[in-house]
Each structure stands twice: as C-alpha cells, then as structure tokens.
Amino acid sequence: MTSRTSSTSSVTVPDDRAGDDGDSGTLRVLRRDGSVSPFDASKISVALSKAFLAVEGDGAAASSRIHHLVGELTTQVETSLRRHASAGAVHIEQIQDIVELALMRGEQHKVARAYVLYREERAKARHKPVERDTSVHVDWARVEDVVAEAVAGLADVSAEPVLEETKRTLYDGISEAELATALIMAARTLVEREPNYSQVTARLLLDKLRGEALSHLAGERRQARHGELDYRSYFRDYLARAIELELADPELATFDLDAVTAAIRPERDLDFGFLGLQTLYDRYFLHERGTRFELPQAFFLRVAMGLALREDDREARAAEFYELLSSQRFMASTPTLFNSGTTRAQLSSCFLTTVDDDLDSIFQSYRNNALLAKYSGGLGNDWTPVRGLGAHIKGTNGKSQGVVPFLKIANDTAVAVNQGGKRKGAACAYLETWHIDVEEFLDLRKNTGDDRRRTHDMNTANWVPDEFLRRVEADAEWTLFSPDETPDLHDLYGMAFARRYREYEAAADRGELRVFKRVRAVGLWRRMLTMLFETGHPWITFKDPCNLRSPQQHAGVVHSSNLCTEITLNTNADEVAVCNLGSVNLAKHVTPEGLDTEQLERTVTTAVRMLDNVIDINFYTIPQARHSNLRHRPVGLGLMGYQDALFTLGLPVTSDGAVEFADNSMEHLSYYAIAASSALAAERGRYETFDGSLWSKGILPIDSLRLLADAREGDALDVDFSSTLDWDSLREKVRADGMRNSNVMAIAPTATISNICGVGQSIExxxxxxxxxxxxxxxxxxxxxxxxxxxxxxxxxxxxxxxxxxxxxxxxxxxxxxxxxxxxxxxxxxxxxxxxxxxxxxxxxxxxxxxxxxxxxxxxxxxxxxxxxxxxxxxxxxxxxxxxxxxxxxxxxxxxxxxxxxxxxxxxxxxxxxxxxxxxxxxxxxxxxxxxxxxxxxxxxxxxxxxx
Structure with a gap:
C-alpha cells in the first residue's frame, strides 16, 4: 500500500501491488504495469482498516463496531468485484473505485472523501512537517544529538518521529528537566509500533540520569553524552559521595579502585529497555533526597564489590561478579541489589518463622516481622501451633478466640512497615488443613463479614497434608483439631502423620478431645478452591512433598513456605529460616540450536559463590535468623526468561518439546549448582549440619523423588524419573567433599529483576x-x-x-x-x-x-x-x-x-x-x-x- 497526504489526515489505499499474494477462486488483479496477480481480499481489509485509522484515529479499527464494519465492507467489495470482473480479471483502478463506492454506500463519508483525495496525492509525505516554535529557547542541536545517539545501532527506529513529537510539546520557558521528560514521553509513545523504541526511551532516560548524577556530584550543572563520560573517574567521585552520605560502606573505598573500575563496561548502559531502567531509577539507584547520582554500571559494581568484601582476592572476584550482573546472565534478588555495599547490607530475600502457642511468642513474632521486613525481606509465618477457637486456656480458665485475631495484627504490621518505601511490606500466613480454625482462615481475604476478622493485605496459604487429598479422592470425612490437643501433628508428615492423625480421630470418638469437628473432605476442598478463586487466597501448598524430599529431615521440619512459595526450609521457635536468592537469565544461555551448557556452567558456578557470600556478609536484624543461616547456609538459585528461551527455540509452551526443555535445562542447572556448592565445601568447609542430611547419604534431589513415591503408595504419584547427566560421579563428590549449602535451588517469581533484564518472569x-x-x-x-x-x-x-x-x-x-x-x-x-x-x-x-x-x-x-x-x-x-x-x-x-x-x-x-x-x-x-x-x-x- 502507498500513502497519500493532505492538510488534515491520511489514509492508505490499494496500489499496484494489491493482490500480490494468495488466491481467491479465478479472480485476478490487472496492475498498472500490465502484469496480472491473484486477488487477495485481505489486502482490501487492511486498506480499509488503515483508512479508518488515519481518518478517525487509532480507536476506529480497534473498536468492536468498526472492526465488524471493515469485515462487512470487505465482503461487499469482493462480491462486487466478482460481479464486475471480465474474464476473471479486474483493474486496480476499478478495485479502488469499488472501495470508494462501498464506503459511500456505508455512509462512511469522511473516509470516502479522504480516500478520493488521497488517490490523487499518493506521492506526498504522510505527515506534514511540524514547525518548531522558535520562541522556545532550547539547545535544539544538542537535542538532535541526544536523540541521534539514542537511536544509533537499533533497527527500525529513527530520530524524526521522536523529534517531531517532542516539538509538539514545547512551550516558551520549558525547563531542562521538562524537556528531558518530553523526549522520554515522545519516544515511549512509539513502543507499541516498534519494540526497539523501548531502548530508545531508556537511552533518553539515561541521558537525563547522567545529567542528574553529574550535576549532583559536581555541585553545578553538568551534562555529558554517553561517549563523553569517563566512567572510571565518575565512579571514584560517586563512591566518595555515597560514603560521605553514609549510603555506601566505607570499606568499599579500601578496594584497589584502579583494578575494579577497569572492569566497567560503559556500553552496557545502553542495553536496558525502558521498563528496566525506569525501575532501577525509581527504586534501586542511590540518591540524596530524590536526586539520583548512581549510574547503572556503578550500581552493578557497587553490588559486586559488596558481595566480594570477604573474598581473598577482592578485586578479581568483584570484577567476576560485576561481569555476571552487568551482562544480565544472572541477577541477584531485590534485597541484595538494594543493600549490597551499603551501610545496612541486609541481602537476604525470604524469612520463615514458626509462631508458638503463647503470648510471648506471638508478640515476639510481630516484632520479628517488623525488623525482618524493614530491610526488604519477604515473610512466611507458620501459625499452625496457635490453639483454635474455643480451646481451653489454662492460665485464665477461659476459652481461646483462635488464631484469626492474631493474624489481623500481623496483617497490620506488614502494612505499617513498608520496606523503606521501596516496596510494600509483604507476609504470608500458613495454616495446616486440620486446624480447627481453617474455615475462618479461608475467609480472611473476603470483603464481607466482620472486618476485625479479615486480613485484606496479608497473603495466606493452606499447608495441605497428603492424607487430606487421599480423603478428598475417597470422598471421606475429615476431622479438624485444635493444636493444643494434638501438638505432635505439627511436626509429623508422610505416613507417620497419617497414622497419628487417625489415632486422634479415634480419641475424639472416645470423647478424649474437647475441640474437634467432622466435615466432608470434598466439601472443605470445594470451599478452599472457591475462596482461592473468589479472593485469590489461600494458596495451595503441599506439606508432605516439602518434607519427604527435604535434604534437612534430620535437623527439623518444614512447616511452611515463604511469601512466594518457593522456599522450603525448617523452622522452630529458636530458628528463623533465611534464604538468599538469585536467578539465572535462561534467555542469555540459549541459541536457536539449543542450551549453551558451557556458559550455563560458568554462570551457575559464579552465582552460587555470590549467594554463599551473602550469608557471611549479611546484616541480620534478629539473632534467630543469624543463628539459622550460619548453621545451615541455604541459598536459592533459580531462573527467569524461560518463555524467552522457548521463543528462541521455536517451542510452544503447549508442546512436548517445551516440557523436555524444562527438564533438560533444570537438570543442567541443578547439576552445576550442586557441583558448585560441593566445590565451595572443599574450599571453605561444609555447612554445620551436613552430617545426617540426605546429601551426606548420597541422596540428591532426583533420588529423593523415590522417597515421595514410597510414601504416596499406589498411583498417587505420576512423575518422570529420567536423567541424562553423570549423576553417579556427582553423588560421590558430594559424599566426599560435602556441601557448603543445605539447600541450593529455588525458583522465585523474579517479578522485578526480570523487568530489569527485559525478559519474561521466572517460568511464566x-x-x-x-x-x-x-x-x-x-x-x-x-x-x-x-x-x-x-x-x-x-x-x-x-x-x-x-x-x-x-x-x-x-x-x-x-x-x-x-x-x-x-x-x-x-x-x-x-x-x-x-x-x-x-x-x-x-x-x-x-x-x-x-x-x-x-x-x-x-x-x-x-x-x-x-x-x-x-x-x-x-x-x-x-x-x-x-x-x-x-x-x-x-x-x-x-x-x-x-x-x-x-x-x-x-x-x-x-x-x-x-x-x-x-x-x-x-x-x-x-x-x-x-x-x-x-x-x-x-x-x-x-x-x-x-x-x-
């Protein structure tokens, strides 16, 4: 299609190429050069849609009415063409005449009128150039240079539409900050038509950020284009200022700055999309009262140096960590990015707690939640031990109000402590399905009922034992208990739980328990699913697989997961479980030919080292977290960009190939992560509770799957046991050298860090x-x-x-x-x-x-x-x-x-x-x-x- 312009609007009409492709019966199109080509009705539909878009705005073809009308008009044109065609051929001019007639008959007069005019003006430019308001005093030459730099090296983008859109927003007296914003807004409007404008927009934001940072450090207005910035000199000034403001750890200044700044790759500032850089700008970069002075590569190097503080060769390791982060092959979790290299290096992502059945423990849990959330930790709280509604209270000879009123206070604590304004405080309460208060627990997120028994801001999750699902499938009864009368159920799982649970049911039948309730298992399951749909909560999590496959069965029990349901670590009254997260960007390790296993091994090996360093560097806000983390040293290496990898490979999510790729990619990641942790154990020593763990017995995650199968019995487990790598040699290595970390892998949502990297979230x-x-x-x-x-x-x-x-x-x-x-x-x-x-x-x-x-x-x-x-x-x-x-x-x-x-x-x-x-x-x-x-x-x- 070719374009014609007028002083008011533009449309696109069929030209000599109309009907180049496709076939529609015997109808042919006679072009102006005398050649004949098959008729293609979709060309008419596209031309009509463009006409409406140009005349009536983008909403025309997008609206339901117009979209339907274009289809009707196309059918009318095709019918008329077939009726008028001579010897099966119709001239291009006749097609255009019939299109005009169809528009007139359809009372689309504005579109038809423009269509007629533009057939005569097809050689003119689509948009009349917009004259710049000469009364606006701006350095337009610099603006043109900045935009030219922003589009350089990117396909299918140009400076002109950005500049023209910017001109439309200029006014007399516009400030430099407003001009920078106008450029950004002009470019971002083009993203829907060409994704590469996202990078253009990011580069314009980067120009604004450079000016902001350099001016702040110099104390006067400074500006520099990307190629003019001396990053190594800037980094020294930036670090000195950050330390002066007590935002960065003074120990960073003791590094050999010549050595570490030599690793900086300034060109990687240009790799961001707009969403990624804006997210960093708003929430991650160091600032003084809102004025950002940390540039992207300084940010990555600050994080890398913070993670290398305890390394023997700090400069070399900092450069290694920086390379991994700045290339975006691996990204540390948000708390690590927020706080590494700062004066409060709380780098851990997730904290899991168990709340005991006494007031001291309950109110201590509120304090712990507040302190843990203050520096960006996500919380998972196990509330199952707290006695249920109607249970006897010996100290007062009264009856308990149950767990729900305490959950209300936990909800309000999460709201009050909002992680320094960087993101909302977040917690998830877990309750086992046999708890007498589980039915009220299901209602916590409802918008109706007694608001004093609602938690509108806190997440909730069901901790479901296998025995309950067996009862659902058998359409059997299920009994609810108060944990003060059945305390050992909390620490039991698998068949041990099932046997003890049945014993308590028998005890209830004999009248030995005061508080219990019988329900139909399917009825409770139905209600769980109903609330999950109606309120989004509680989530469904499975107690027995988490425990039966836990490497740390000898050291305790997994009582809950975390805020995002990927962490499964032991908790008790004395230990708050901590996990340190980071994710491999799978999209950076895949080519159309497949998985780049050599690069993946290098990435994973360095990433595990970085995560292990977090444990020793970390600022712990409560002693229970420090004690637990140093004792067991768990980390959670995950992945993101899975969907991007599938696109690169040409594999639909709904294909056996995608399922096989999920298996193969995770097998390699698992193999390299376990090997890396074992190598660290040989270098630095095993974690304290290694002896007695599944690791020490040569039982790796793939082997623990058999433990779950044995406990499930029958056909309740439908899983694949296949493998492709040499796991036998790795088992022997783990037995001989041990493991540095009790747990090594967990796939987190990566919601924000995937935005930074410009890839799809996690495994979504x-x-x-x-x-x-x-x-x-x-x-x-x-x-x-x-x-x-x-x-x-x-x-x-x-x-x-x-x-x-x-x-x-x-x-x-x-x-x-x-x-x-x-x-x-x-x-x-x-x-x-x-x-x-x-x-x-x-x-x-x-x-x-x-x-x-x-x-x-x-x-x-x-x-x-x-x-x-x-x-x-x-x-x-x-x-x-x-x-x-x-x-x-x-x-x-x-x-x-x-x-x-x-x-x-x-x-x-x-x-x-x-x-x-x-x-x-x-x-x-x-x-x-x-x-x-x-x-x-x-x-x-x-x-x-x-x-x-």
Whole structure:
C-alpha cells in the first residue's frame, strides 16, 4: 500500500501491488504495469482498516463496531468485484473505485472523501512537517544529538518521529528537566509500533540520569553524552559521595579502585529497555533526597564489590561478579541489589518463622516481622501451633478466640512497615488443613463479614497434608483439631502423620478431645478452591512433598513456605529460616540450536559463590535468623526468561518439546549448582549440619523423588524419573567433599529483576503479546519483541496488526492473517491449558531441593476445572503452587496506547478459545460448583507482590 497526504489526515489505499499474494477462486488483479496477480481480499481489509485509522484515529479499527464494519465492507467489495470482473480479471483502478463506492454506500463519508483525495496525492509525505516554535529557547542541536545517539545501532527506529513529537510539546520557558521528560514521553509513545523504541526511551532516560548524577556530584550543572563520560573517574567521585552520605560502606573505598573500575563496561548502559531502567531509577539507584547520582554500571559494581568484601582476592572476584550482573546472565534478588555495599547490607530475600502457642511468642513474632521486613525481606509465618477457637486456656480458665485475631495484627504490621518505601511490606500466613480454625482462615481475604476478622493485605496459604487429598479422592470425612490437643501433628508428615492423625480421630470418638469437628473432605476442598478463586487466597501448598524430599529431615521440619512459595526450609521457635536468592537469565544461555551448557556452567558456578557470600556478609536484624543461616547456609538459585528461551527455540509452551526443555535445562542447572556448592565445601568447609542430611547419604534431589513415591503408595504419584547427566560421579563428590549449602535451588517469581533484564518472569508463560503493565514505577506498554520479529519476517507487522492486537487483547487467536504455527508459539497464558505448566514444573521439580513459584491460569474457571488442575499438580509431585491467575476485568485500551502510554479501561476482556491440546487428567470428584465472579490475582494488579 502507498500513502497519500493532505492538510488534515491520511489514509492508505490499494496500489499496484494489491493482490500480490494468495488466491481467491479465478479472480485476478490487472496492475498498472500490465502484469496480472491473484486477488487477495485481505489486502482490501487492511486498506480499509488503515483508512479508518488515519481518518478517525487509532480507536476506529480497534473498536468492536468498526472492526465488524471493515469485515462487512470487505465482503461487499469482493462480491462486487466478482460481479464486475471480465474474464476473471479486474483493474486496480476499478478495485479502488469499488472501495470508494462501498464506503459511500456505508455512509462512511469522511473516509470516502479522504480516500478520493488521497488517490490523487499518493506521492506526498504522510505527515506534514511540524514547525518548531522558535520562541522556545532550547539547545535544539544538542537535542538532535541526544536523540541521534539514542537511536544509533537499533533497527527500525529513527530520530524524526521522536523529534517531531517532542516539538509538539514545547512551550516558551520549558525547563531542562521538562524537556528531558518530553523526549522520554515522545519516544515511549512509539513502543507499541516498534519494540526497539523501548531502548530508545531508556537511552533518553539515561541521558537525563547522567545529567542528574553529574550535576549532583559536581555541585553545578553538568551534562555529558554517553561517549563523553569517563566512567572510571565518575565512579571514584560517586563512591566518595555515597560514603560521605553514609549510603555506601566505607570499606568499599579500601578496594584497589584502579583494578575494579577497569572492569566497567560503559556500553552496557545502553542495553536496558525502558521498563528496566525506569525501575532501577525509581527504586534501586542511590540518591540524596530524590536526586539520583548512581549510574547503572556503578550500581552493578557497587553490588559486586559488596558481595566480594570477604573474598581473598577482592578485586578479581568483584570484577567476576560485576561481569555476571552487568551482562544480565544472572541477577541477584531485590534485597541484595538494594543493600549490597551499603551501610545496612541486609541481602537476604525470604524469612520463615514458626509462631508458638503463647503470648510471648506471638508478640515476639510481630516484632520479628517488623525488623525482618524493614530491610526488604519477604515473610512466611507458620501459625499452625496457635490453639483454635474455643480451646481451653489454662492460665485464665477461659476459652481461646483462635488464631484469626492474631493474624489481623500481623496483617497490620506488614502494612505499617513498608520496606523503606521501596516496596510494600509483604507476609504470608500458613495454616495446616486440620486446624480447627481453617474455615475462618479461608475467609480472611473476603470483603464481607466482620472486618476485625479479615486480613485484606496479608497473603495466606493452606499447608495441605497428603492424607487430606487421599480423603478428598475417597470422598471421606475429615476431622479438624485444635493444636493444643494434638501438638505432635505439627511436626509429623508422610505416613507417620497419617497414622497419628487417625489415632486422634479415634480419641475424639472416645470423647478424649474437647475441640474437634467432622466435615466432608470434598466439601472443605470445594470451599478452599472457591475462596482461592473468589479472593485469590489461600494458596495451595503441599506439606508432605516439602518434607519427604527435604535434604534437612534430620535437623527439623518444614512447616511452611515463604511469601512466594518457593522456599522450603525448617523452622522452630529458636530458628528463623533465611534464604538468599538469585536467578539465572535462561534467555542469555540459549541459541536457536539449543542450551549453551558451557556458559550455563560458568554462570551457575559464579552465582552460587555470590549467594554463599551473602550469608557471611549479611546484616541480620534478629539473632534467630543469624543463628539459622550460619548453621545451615541455604541459598536459592533459580531462573527467569524461560518463555524467552522457548521463543528462541521455536517451542510452544503447549508442546512436548517445551516440557523436555524444562527438564533438560533444570537438570543442567541443578547439576552445576550442586557441583558448585560441593566445590565451595572443599574450599571453605561444609555447612554445620551436613552430617545426617540426605546429601551426606548420597541422596540428591532426583533420588529423593523415590522417597515421595514410597510414601504416596499406589498411583498417587505420576512423575518422570529420567536423567541424562553423570549423576553417579556427582553423588560421590558430594559424599566426599560435602556441601557448603543445605539447600541450593529455588525458583522465585523474579517479578522485578526480570523487568530489569527485559525478559519474561521466572517460568511464566507470555501474559499477552501487547498489554500495559502497572507497577510502582508507573504504566508501561509491553509488547512481545519475539512476536514482532516473527511478524516482520512474514511481512505482517503494520498498524493494522497493532490495532488487531489491541482489539483481541494481545492474542493472535482471532487474527486471520496470522498462521496457526505462530498462534501456537505465541499463545498467551489464558489460551493454554495450565496442565502444560504443571507438566513442565513437575519435570523441573525432580531436580530442585526446594520449590517453584508456579502461577496457574484459568480463563473460564469452574469448580471442576480448579479441582482437576490442583489435584493434577498434587499427583505430579509439586511441592507448592502460587497465585491462581484469572483473566483481568480490564483489557488493553481500545482507542490507543499512545499519549497516556496505555491506561487501562474497565472493559471486559475477550476470551479466546484455547489453542492447545490438553494433557490427560484424572476423573474429577464431586466438586461441581461454578465460580462466576471471582477476584483471583489480576496479573496487572500494581498492588500484587508478584507483580512488583
């Protein structure tokens, strides 16, 4: 199509190339050069859509009415063409005449009038150049240089649209800061049409940041383009200022700064997308009262130096750590990035506690939560020991009000301590399914009822024993107890729990227990799933797999997971479990040919060393955390960018190949991580409680899967036991040299650090191919660059495709022009059966000594679907699940993402049909309620911890 312009608007009309591709019966198109080509009706549809876009704005083709109208007009044009065609051929001018006539008959007069005018003006430029307001006093030459630098080296972007959009916003007296913001806003409006403008926008933000940082350090206005900055000199000034402000550890100044600054790679400042750099700017970079003076490579080097403080060769290790972080092959967790190299180096991510059944322990837990959350720790609290409603209180000869009132206080503590304003305080309360208060626990997140018995801000999770799921499948009774009368159930798991639980049921029948209640197991399960859908909580996590496969069975019991359900460590009244997290960027270790195992081994080996260093450097806010962490030394190495890796490999999530890749990639990561920890043990010594652990017996995570199978009995476990690497030699190495860390792997959500790296979160499927992400840094247009690349290769990327993606809420399913192979590869989270996600997670779980943050997606939830999905996860050996994602009650702004960068409107989202086959499932029990108006976690919810 060619473009024509006028003084008012522009449209695109069919030209000589109309009908180049495709066939439609015997109809042919006679072009102006005399050649004949097959007629293709989609060309008419595209031309009409572009006409509406140009004349009536981006909302025209995106609206339901116009989208339908374009289809009708296309049909009318094709019918008329076939009626008028002579000898099966029609001239291009006749096609355009019929298009005009169809528009007039359809009373689309503005579009038709413009269409006629533009057929005569096709050689003119699409947009009339906008004259700059000469009354605005700006250094326009520098602006042009900055924008030219921002677009340099990037494909399919140019400076002109950024400059022209900027000119439209200039006004007399505009400040330098406002001009910098205007440039950023001008570039970000172009992201939806070309993903590379995200990098352009980031580079313009970087220019603003450089000016801010250099001016702050110099005490006067300073400006420098990227190529003009002496990063090594800047770093010295930056570090001195950070130490002066008591923001950085003075010990960093004792490094050989010539040696460490030689490692700086200034060009990596240009690698960020806009969302990543804006997130760093808003929440991570050091600042003085809001003025940022830390540039990206200084940030990475500060973190690396902080992690190398106790190394023998500090400079070499700092350079090694910096290389891993700045290349984004590995990223440390948010608390580590926030605090490494600072005066309060609280670097750990997660803390797990058990609350005992007495007031001292309960109120001590509130204090501990506050201190742990203050420096960005996420909390998982095990509340099962606290006696239930109606239980006897010996000291007062009264009755307990149960666990719920105490949970209300824990909720308010999390709200009050908001992690220094960097992100919201976050905690998750866990309760075992046999607790007498479990039914009230399920209601904690409801918006109705007594607000004094609600926790609107705190997450909750069910800690579910296998015995309960066996009762559900058998449609048997389930008994609820108060833990003060059944105290040993808390520490039992597997068949030992099942036997003791049945003994307590018999004791209740004999009248030996005061507080208990009988319910139908399926009825309670139904209610658990109903609340999960309606409120998003409590999550479903499985007690027995977490304990039966724990390497530390000899040293205690896993009583809960953490805030994000990937940590499974022992807790008791004297030990607060701590985990130190970081994630491998899988997208950086995959090529179209497959997994780069050599680079992955190098990355994992260094990453495990960095995580182990956290334990010794860490600032511990409570003694129980320090005692536990130094004793067991657990770390949690995970991954992110899994979906990006699948795109690179051309593997749909809903394919056996993707499941095999999940298995293979995690096997290699597991192998290298265990080997790295064992090598550190040989260098630095074993962790204190190694003897007696599964590690000491040569039982690795893949071997512990057999322990779960033995405990499950029968066919209650459906897992894969295959392997490809030389695990026998690694078993011997671990026996001989030991392990430095009691636990080594856990897959966290990576919600924020994946944004920094510009890849998909953790093991998540693609949410949508075009959407608006909201978080604490604002609203960001997110478009799938892999999809855009594929569409460009097939000649399908244009404004109409952008409009169609908006109309179909980021899904390809309803776009006829797109082939089925692309629809399957780029299927979005709500178009796939979540059992494929469970299958992949099951194959990963066999290699992981802890767990995974696994979100599950349901487009049209029902009781039967939820029951099948969660029982399927149990049968596949998963330890935990995380959020249940329901389709949001919002969708992509239909009119345009430009201008506001895509504020969401309350428009019901479409529900494309699933495009993938469904794995086989087990028969569902009698759980047939229909969940209709739920509030499971919305993926675009800015208040959701996983979305941060």
């Amino acid at each position: 499927p693609q949410f949508e191919n075009l959407y608006v992400k909201s978080n604490m840094s604002g609203d960001f247009t997110v478009i799938n660059p892999h999809l855009v690349r594929s569409l460009k290769q097939r000649g399908l990327w244009d404004e109409v495709m952008v409009s169609d993606l908006k109309y179909f809420d980021g899904s390809l399913a309803g776009i006829d022009r797109v082939s089925d192979d692309l629809k399957r590869l780029y299927a979005t989270a709500f178009e796939i059966d979540s059992r494929w996600l469970v299958d992949a997670a099951s194959r990963r779980q066999k290699w992981i000594d802890q767990a995974q943050s696994l979100n599950l997606y349901i487009d049209a939830p029902s009781g039967r679907k939820l029951d099948e999905l969660y029982r399927y996860a149990w049968h596949k050996g998963l330890k935990t699940t995380y959020y249940l994602r329901a389709r949001a009650a919002t969708s992509v702004e239909k009119s345009t993402l430009r201008g506001t960068d895509g504020k969401l409107n309350a428009v019901p989202a479409a529900s494309p049909a699933p495009v993938s086959p469904e794995p086989a499932s087990r028969p569902a029990p009698d759980v047939d309620f229909v969940a209709t108006d739920g509030a499971a976690c919305r993926i675009d919810d800015p208040d959701c911890e996983a979305c941060q």
